[in-house]
Amino acid sequence: MRVGLFIPCYIDQFYPEVGIATYELLIKLGYDVTAPMSATCCGQPMANSGFEGEAKKVYHHFVDDFAEFDAIVMPSGSCTMHVKEHYTNINQTKDVRHVRTNTYDLVEFLIKHGVKKLPKVELKAKVALHTGCHSLRGLGIGHPSELYGQPTSALRQILNHVKGLEFVDLDRPDECCGFGGTFAVTQEAISVKMGQDKVEDVKRTGAEILVSNDMSCLMHIEGILRKQGEKIKIMHIAQILSPVAEHP
Amino acid sequence: MSRKDILQSLESSPFKGPALPDFNFGVKNPTNLLERFIASAKASASHILETNDFNDLTAKYSRVINLSNQINYKGLFLDGINSPFELNDIDLLVIDGAFGVAENGAIWVNTDVLPFRVLPFIAEHLVICIKKENLVANMHDAYAKIQSDDYGFGVFIAGPSKTADIEQSLVIGAQGPRSLGILF
Amino acid sequence: MTNHPKNAEEFIKDTDRVDWHDAALWHVRQKRDIAVDTVPEWEELRNIAAQIKAHTLANLRSYLLDFEQNAMANGVEVHWAKDAEAHNQIVLEILQRNNVKKIVKSKSMLTEECGLNPFLEGRDFEITDTDLGERIIQMRQEPPSHIVLPAIHIKKEEVGDLFRKELGAEPGNNDPAYLTNQARIHLREKFLQCDAAITGVNFGVADTGEVVVCTNEGNADLGVHLAPITIHSMGIEKLVPRQKDLAVFIRLLARSATGQPITIYTSHHKKTAKGAEKHIVLVDNGRSKRLAMEKYRSSLQCIRCGACMNTCPIYRRSGGHSYHFTIPGPIGSILAPATDLKAYSDLPFASTLCGSCGDVCPVKIDIPNQLYLWRQEIAEAGALEGKRKSMKAASKLLASPRSYRNFGWLMRLGLRFMPNFLIINRYNVWTKGRDLPKPPKQSFKDWYKKNQR
Ligand code: SF4
Numbered sequence: 001m002r003v004g005l006f007i008p009c010y011i012d013q014f015y016p017e018v019g020i021a022t023y024e025l026l027i028k029l030g031y032d033v034t035a036p037m038s039a040t041c042c043g044q045p046m047a048n049s050g051f052e053g054e055a056k057k058v059y060h061h062f063v064d065d066f067a068e069f070d071a072i073v074m075p076s077g078s079c080t081m082h083v084k085e086h087y088t089n090i091n092q093t094k095d096v097r098h099v100r101t102n103t104y105d106l107v108e109f110l111i112k113h114g115v116k117k118l119p120k121v122e123l124k125a126k127v128a129l130h131t132g133c134h135s136l137r138g139l140g141i142g143h144p145s146e147l148y149g150q151p152t153s154a155l156r157q158i159l160n161h162v163k164g165l166e167f168v169d170l171d172r173p174d175e176c177c178g179f180g181g182t183f184a185v186t187q188e189a190i191s192v193k194m195g196q197d198k199v200e201d202v203k204r205t206g207a208e209i210l211v212s213n214d215m216s217c218l219m220h221i222e223g224i225l226r227k228q229g230e231k232i233k234i235m236h237i238a239q240i241l242s243p244v245a246e247h248p
Numbered sequence: 249m250s251r252k253d254i255l256q257s258l259e260s261s262p263f264k265g266p267a268l269p270d271f272n273f274g275v276k277n278p279t280n281l282l283e284r285f286i287a288s289a290k291a292s293a294s295h296i297l298e299t300n301d302f303n304d305l306t307a308k309y310s311r312v313i314n315l316s317n318q319i320n321y322k323g324l325f326l327d328g329i330n331s332p333f334e335l336n337d338i339d340l341l342v343i344d345g346a347f348g349v350a351e352n353g354a355i356w357v358n359t360d361v362l363p364f365r366v367l368p369f370i371a372e373h374l375v376i377c378i379k380k381e382n383l384v385a386n387m388h389d390a391y392a393k394i395q396s397d398d399y400g401f402g403v404f405i406a407g408p409s410k411t412a413d414i415e416q417s418l419v420i421g422a423q424g425p426r427s428l429g430i431l432f
Numbered sequence: 433m434t435n436h437p438k439n440a441e442e443f444i445k446d447t448d449r450v451d452w453h454d455a456a457l458w459h460v461r462q463k464r465d466i467a468v469d470t471v472p473e474w475e476e477l478r479n480i481a482a483q484i485k486a487h488t489l490a491n492l493r494s495y496l497l498d499f500e501q502n503a504m505a506n507g508v509e510v511h512w513a514k515d516a517e518a519h520n521q522i523v524l525e526i527l528q529r530n531n532v533k534k535i536v537k538s539k540s541m542l543t544e545e546c547g548l549n550p551f552l553e554g555r556d557f558e559i560t561d562t563d564l565g566e567r568i569i570q571m572r573q574e575p576p577s578h579i580v581l582p583a584i585h586i587k588k589e590e591v592g593d594l595f596r597k598e599l600g601a602e603p604g605n606n607d608p609a610y611l612t613n614q615a616r617i618h619l620r621e622k623f624l625q626c627d628a629a630i631t632g633v634n635f636g637v638a639d640t641g642e643v644v645v646c647t648n649e650g651n652a653d654l655g656v657h658l659a660p661i662t663i664h665s666m667g668i669e670k671l672v673p674r675q676k677d678l679a680v681f682i683r684l685l686a687r688s689a690t691g692q693p694i695t696i697y698t699s700h701h702k703k704t705a706k707g708a709e710k711h712i713v714l715v716d717n718g719r720s721k722r723l724a725m726e727k728y729r730s731s732l733q734c735i736r737c738g739a740c741m742n743t744c745p746i747y748r749r750s751g752g753h754s755y756h757f758t759i760p761g762p763i764g765s766i767l768a769p770a771t772d773l774k775a776y777s778d779l780p781f782a783s784t785l786c787g788s789c790g791d792v793c794p795v796k797i798d799i800p801n802q803l804y805l806w807r808q809e810i811a812e813a814g815a816l817e818g819k820r821k822s823m824k825a826a827s828k829l830l831a832s833p834r835s836y837r838n839f840g841w842l843m844r845l846g847l848r849f850m851p852n853f854l855i856i857n858r859y860n861v862w863t864k865g866r867d868l869p870k871p872p873k874q875s876f877k878d879w880y881k882k883n884q885r
Contacts, residue, residue, distance in 0.1 A: 013871075020879055048807065050811030050816055051823040058831050185862060186437060187440065187781070
């Protein structure tokens with residue numbers, strides 16, 4: 001299977017190690033992976049700010065970059081949801097439809113194509129989990145606590161295959177962390193407060209690492225942890241499944 | 249003319265909606281109705297009364313009005329009262345309920361049998377008598393029963409009046425009765 | 433101009449209060465979750481409720497006419513008000529005709545929307561809100577901050593002070609039970625003197641002409657059954673076609689709102705009592721206009737349970753007043769722009785689009801999607817012109833890989849070499865409460881160029 005790997009702009013620039021880990025993982029799983037050099041962004045930041053008209057230019061660019069692949073995978077539930085839900089607003093060519101229906105968040109992709117094939121890894125650590133809201137409620141990765149029935153976490157389902165992890169439960173496992181894209185800046189006070197509350201929740205559990213499938217949430221949460229001088233680590237799930245050097 | 253305006257405005261941009269759905273969540277052969285009703289009622293701060301408890305209550309209060317047909321107790325009479333405003337000093341009111349709902353502990357009261365609709369709300373304490381065989385599983389079954397009930401005013405009463413408007417702390421006895429006793 | 437970010441920033445300054453407000457509402461959300469899990473057919477009920485409402489709205493004209501006819505047959509006078517002003521005039525006329533001086537009112541977001549209280553107070557009527565929370569905010573002369581828990585933003589010490597001043601309550605006693613009892617005594621007096629009662633309506637039933645009012649305190653019923661004149665103010669979207677539909681909504685409403693399986697009183701007002709007078713005022717006030725807006729139509733399905741507020745992480749931390757609209761929270765943020773796009777252009781942005789409101793909503797209103805759509809509309813209407821330039825620039829940058837590469841390189845370089853004190857200054861909003869990520873030496877793409885297989 002030919003996989004097009006999309007590394008969102010902020011991961012490309014700030015968290016290359018997450019991109020590398022995702023790439024290595026997919027290679028280990030036997031996929032034919034290409035990360036198009038011309039890829040930039042999915043257009044979400046503009047669209048969520050009310051400028052979908054501007055974003056549509058970016059949509060087309062994205063489709064041009066990725067239409068040739070059997071599957072498009074990205075380490076970001078939020079971007080995935082945007083492609084799936086909002087690329088309906090441009091002319092539905094065959095390419096657009098193909099991209100829309102074959103784009104996956106990494107976790108979604110792993111669950112679909114077999115969690116059992118995952119490489120054997122071990123990590124001794126106490127971890128807390130954070131599923132990005134767009135993954136949880138938008139993509140349906142896991143079962144949110146608002147709906148009838150037991151809440152579940154897809155991250156947990158995958159990380160259960162990693163030896164040595166001890167899972168700790170947050171009081172509010174699926175409360176939004178407050179990032180929200182441009183919300184983080186336009187509603188700075190609330191955004192930071194939400195992030196601080198998330199951090200408090202993590203601290204209470206004694207977790208050493210906070211793991212997520214969405215790097216944008218983690219960027220925001222890390223910002224708060226560092227500001228507080230907290231030592232709790234943040235890690236994208238790909239970094240656990242496919243350990244690579246930090247800040248290469 | 250508002251009426252014409254509104255109707256016209258609704259007419260001017262018609263659109264299609266889904267069909268009116270049918271549903272059937274009624275419970276055919278309900279089990280443990282009594283047990284479940286009692287649990288729901290207690291969770292809502294209602295008291296389940298035994299005959300002794302009822303006797304204690306009537307002994308405790310001086311102004312007791314009994315409008316129930318199910319119980320033999322002679323309280324005071326409402327004769328000569330012409331206005332609901334004169335009902336403010338009732339300590340304890342005893343009435344009949346038509347049936348109870350197991351899923352939420354609510355009791356259907358058709359006030360048409362009462363001389364004043366305000367009675368179950370204005371009394372300081374309320375006792376509702378229902379028959380054990382008059383219980384239904386859920387609200388769907390309840391409305392199936394009500395459908396044939398001809399009432400001017402009817403109410404589900406699910407406990408003593410309450411509020412949590414001050415700091416979300418639950419206070420029993422807001423504006424209406426301070427307690428609800430249920431007598432089978 | 434007031435706006436949500438500014439108001440929120442103000443509210444957030446008092447950390448203790450924010451944490452308390454957040455915890456109180458989160459607790460209600462948790463009670464809701466527990467109640468939901470007792471109903472295995474919950475998600476099915478939500479689907480059916482949404483369908484019933486969508487169906488009713490699509491056929492509203494004929495259901496309203498049925499309702500009118502059946503209500504009239506019950507001895508009720510039915511009035512139609514196309515806007516807030518018409519509503520208030522109708523109420524005024526009924527009150528004047530009957531020589532009413534003192535009115536008791538139970539909770540109604542509609543009369544709040546119509547500004548009925550100030551309207552009547554300005555004409556020398558005494559109007560008393562009788563729901564405890566409503567009475568508290570009426571004494572404080574402020575609007576409700578939540579549609580189900582109107583005084584959720586107020587602490588018991590503040591209620592104590594207020595009741596001391598207004599009701600002569602004893603100093604130092606801030607026990608909620610004591611304060612509630614003080615209010616009970618005070619309000620009982622008002623009930624015993626009232627000439628008319630006004631209530632809101634939770635549901636109107638087309639095939640029986642009855643209206644259903646759900647309360648916990650018993651205040652609505654005390655008013656209605658004591659006063660010789662009753663007025664039920666009802667938005668035209670409150671209809672359900674059949675009496676049996678009530679079962680679906682009653683099962684959803686209280687569980688969603690407070691986690692109770694049902695409110696203490698679910699009152700079915702059908703026929704006018706002997707010697708009394710009963711009126712229903714059907715109010716449009718922008719509803720039929722909204723119904724014509726395909727994208728936003730479903731917001732009229734709302735049954736005002738407040739669940740979307742309780743679950744909203746923004747609402748819990750900014751308080752209802754920060755939304756500067758009658759209905760706060762997520763549902764308010766999609767209702768408000770239809771009434772005045774400019775004045776409420778901030779509200780659709782008061783969200784991270786986390787989606788929780790859509791999941792709790794018992795009638796499945798797609799609130800997150802509507803927030804998104806309003807954002808587009810607001811940008812299009814030119815309310816965000818300051819932003820357009822930077823968005824255009826970003827779009828250009830991101831649609832062209834080459835300029836993007838140069839920009840990224842500059843960004844990382846800048847972060848690495850700019851001294852911390854320059855980054856963390858008051859112009860940089862991100863860094864007020866957060867550090868920036870440590871910029872790596874190379875981007876993913878730089879690495880990939882060298883290492884790809
Ligand atoms: S939008 Fe939905 S959740 Fe919010 S108040 Fe209305 S019915 Fe309740």
